[in-house]
Amino acid sequence: MRIEYWCGHCKHLVGQVNCPEWTLEQAERFCGLHTLSPVEHSEWVAYDKNNGVLSVQTVCDYCQSAIERNPELLVEGKLLQ
Ligand SMILES: [Zn+2]
DSSP states (O other), X not given: OEEEEEETTXXXXXXXXXXXXXXXXXXXXXXXXXXXXXXXXXXXXXXETTTTEEEEEEOOXXXXXXXXXXXXHHHHTXXXX
């Protein structure tokens, strides 16, 4: 399976990990996803069974620093790269 990290703000592909031998459970543990609440999990994590891709929503460095500089961007939902 492949794990992809996407920025939830600008939809930029932050990174990916290829680990063909992993089960979904192992991948979730590797990413720490088993510690998420069911609501957080459904919002941040998506698993494409057909392609074997686990998509995890995160925040890229660019958006992280933009949010730190201008926290109101997050509220207004106008974060653009
Ligand atoms: Zn971003």
